[in-house]
Amino acid sequence: MKNAIIVSKDAHWRTVMEGTLLGRGWQVAAVEALIPGDLPDPDHVDAIMVDAASIDANTVSAWLNAEGHKLSIPLIMAPDLSHAEGLAYELESEGAPENAASPNIIRFWGVRGSIPTPGADTAYYGGNTSCVELSLDGELIILDAGSGIRTLGMNLMGRAAAAKKPLEMTLLISHTHWDHIQGLPFFVPAYIPTNKLHVLGYSAVRHHLAEVLAMQMEPTYFPVSMNDMPSHPDVHEVDDHFSIGAVKAVAFFTNHPGRCAGFRFETSAGSVAYVSDNEINHDGQATHLPRETAEHLMQRMVDTLHGVRVLIHDAQYTRAEYHSKVGWGHSAFEDAVEMAGAAGVERLVLFHHDPMRSDADINRILREARALSAKHGWSMRIDAAREGMEIHL
Numbered sequence: 001m002k003n004a005i006i007v008s009k010d011a012h013w014r015t016v017m018e019g020t021l022l023g024r025g026w027q028v029a030a031v032e033a034l035i036p037g038d039l040p041d042p043d044h045v046d047a048i049m050v051d052a053a054s055i056d057a058n059t060v061s062a063w064l065n066a067e068g069h070k071l072s073i074p075l076i077m078a079p080d081l082s083h084a085e086g087l088a089y090e091l092e093s094e095g096a097p098e099n100a101a102s103p104n105i106i107r108f109w110g111v112r113g114s115i116p117t118p119g120a121d122t123a124y125y126g127g128n129t130s131c132v133e134l135s136l137d138g139e140l141i142i143l144d145a146g147s148g149i150r151t152l153g154m155n156l157m158g159r160a161a162a163a164k165k166p167l168e169m170t171l172l173i174s175h176t177h178w179d180h181i182q183g184l185p186f187f188v189p190a191y192i193p194t195n196k197l198h199v200l201g202y203s204a205v206r207h208h209l210a211e212v213l214a215m216q217m218e219p220t221y222f223p224v225s226m227n228d229m230p231s232h233p234d235v236h237e238v239d240d241h242f243s244i245g246a247v248k249a250v251a252f253f254t255n256h257p258g259r260c261a262g263f264r265f266e267t268s269a270g271s272v273a274y275v276s277d278n279e280i281n282h283d284g285q286a287t288h289l290p291r292e293t294a295e296h297l298m299q300r301m302v303d304t305l306h307g308v309r310v311l312i313h314d315a316q317y318t319r320a321e322y323h324s325k326v327g328w329g330h331s332a333f334e335d336a337v338e339m340a341g342a343a344g345v346e347r348l349v350l351f352h353h354d355p356m357r358s359d360a361d362i363n364r365i366l367r368e369a370r371a372l373s374a375k376h377g378w379s380m381r382i383d384a385a386r387e388g389m390e391i392h393l
C-alpha cells in the first residue's frame with residue numbers, strides 16, 4: 001500500500017486531502033506540523049503533500065535532513081486546495097485499476113442516513129440521504145429516493161437532452177423511512193410525461209408501497225399529488241426474484257424496524273449488492289426478525305452476499321456506539337467489515353453515514369475499517385461512500 005504524509009495547519013485542507021488520497025487507496029498520515037520521530041519512516045513514504053499556504057519548503061527539507069533522509073520522495077507543494085486535489089489525482093491509484101471505459105457504473109448521489117446534513121463539516125462526503133444510481137447492462141436502476149435523487153434528476157435531465165431520448169428507469173425502494181423516499185417529490189424526470197418511471201419495493205407493514213409514496217405527497221405535506229405527476233409512475237410490490245432487462249435481481253429482508261429490503265444484482269460485469277439499512281447484531285437476538293437468531297441472520301446474509309463484487313452496506317455506527325443503539329436497525333462499521341470479509345466480498349462501500357459524522361470522522365472510520373480488514377488478512381478493498389463517487393465495473 002502506498003503511503004502519503006499530508007501537512008497543513010488548516011484542518012479542512014487536511015480532511016479533504018486525506019479523503020482524496022484514502023479514496024485512491026493510499027494510507028495517509030495527516031499532520032499539522034512535521035515533528036521528528038512522530039511520523040512514518042520517510043523511507044516508507046511515497047509522497048509528501050504540503051499546503052504551501054501554511055508550510056514552506058525549507059521547513060520540509062529541514063525535517064527530512066533532521067531525520068537523516070535525502071529528499072528523494074516526491075514533495076508536492078500545492079498553492080491551494082483545488083490544486084492539491086488535482087495533483088493527488090496525478091498520483092498512481094493503489095489497488096485494482098478502474099475500467100474507466102466500462103459502461104457499467106455505480107454512482108453515489110446520497111450517502112447519508114436518517115436526515116440530510118448540509119454544512120461545511122460534511123461537504124466532502126456529502127449530506128444528502130440515500131440514493132445510488134446503477135447503470136448496468138444498459139438499464140438505469142435507482143436505489144432509493146433520499147434527497148440525493150434531486151441532483152440525480154437534474155443530471156438525468158441533461159443526459160436525456162443530450163441523447164434526445166426520453167428516460168426509462170426503475171426506482172427500487174428499500175423501505176419507506178423518510179431518508180429513502182423524501183427526495184421523490186423533487187425528482188424532475190417524474191414530471192416529464194414522456195419519461196417512464198417504474199417503482200418497485202416491499203409493501204410497508206401497515207400500507208402498500210404505492211399508498212405510502214402517495215401519502216407523503218398529500219396536500220398537507222406537498223402541493224403536487226403523486227397522481228398528478230405527469231410521467232404517472234407505476235408502483236409495484238417486488239418479488240424475491242425479478243429481472244430488470246438483462247439484470248437479474250434478488251430481494252431479501254434485512255434486520256431493520258418495519259420491512260426493509262436488500263438487493264443483489266447479477267450483471268455481465270459481476271454482482272452488486274445494496275444493503276443500506278441493516279443491523280448486524282452479533283451479541284443477541286436479531287431485533288426485528290423475531291424468529292431468526294442473530295447467528296442465523298448473519299449466516300443468511302453471508303450466504304446471500306457470497307462472492308459479491310461490490311457490496312454497499314450500512315455502516316452508521318462504531319461498535320462503541322452500537323451498544324446504546326441496539327434495535328435501531330443499523331450496523332457498526334466493524335461488523336459490516338467482518339460480515340463482508342466472511343462473505344468473500346471483493347469491494348465494500350461503507351454507506352448510510354450517521355448524521356453526526358463529520359468528514360474527518362468518516363476518514364477515521366475508513367482508516368480503521370481498512371486496518372481491521374488487513375488484520376484479518378483480507379484483500380477486500382474498502383471505500384467510504386461519497387457523493388459524486390463512481391465505481392466502474
Ligand SMILES: [Zn+2]
Binds near residue numbers: 177
Ligand atoms: Zn435509512
Ligand SMILES: [Zn+2]
Binds near residue numbers: 177277329
Ligand atoms: Zn430505515
